[in-house]
Amino acid sequence: MKSKEELNREAQSFLEQYKQKEVYGTSDGQFFLDKNRAELHARSKKELSVYVFLKDGSTTTEASEDWAEKLKTTEDVNTLIYPELKNMVKGLGLEVENQKQATLIEALEKHKETLNN
Numbered sequence: 001m002k003s004k005e006e007l008n009r010e011a012q013s014f015l016e017q018y019k020q021k022e023v024y025g026t027s028d029g030q031f032f033l034d035k036n037r038a039e040l041h042a043r044s045k046k047e048l049s050v051y052v053f054l055k056d057g058s059t060t061t062e063a064s065e066d067w068a069e070k071l072k073t074t075e076d077v078n079t080l081i082y083p084e085l086k087n088m089v090k091g092l093g094l095e096v097e098n099q100k101q102a103t104l105i106e107a108l109e110k111h112k113e114t115l116n117n
Contacts, residue, residue, distance in 0.1 A: 002029045011053030021055050067091035072115050077108045
């Protein structure tokens, strides 16, 4: 896996080459113009994160509002695959004891309760 700094350098080159304002990259160094393609690639492999690289040089995961909306509309958190769970916890900025699936599910279920109240 590449560091976020390495990915950002490569992303800036990609952005310049394709004249884009943002690009989606996965932690294995793959870049996509389409968010959905990046997410599909991340799901196909274990332990991948999706980042948004912006032309101004900043890097982020999806906005926490996007993750909150996705969590609110997810009927059953248990149906999410591990990379989705991991990315959602990270995107929401939730602190967890460990990265075990059961721990991530528990944290998301608790957070979902607070969102729905």
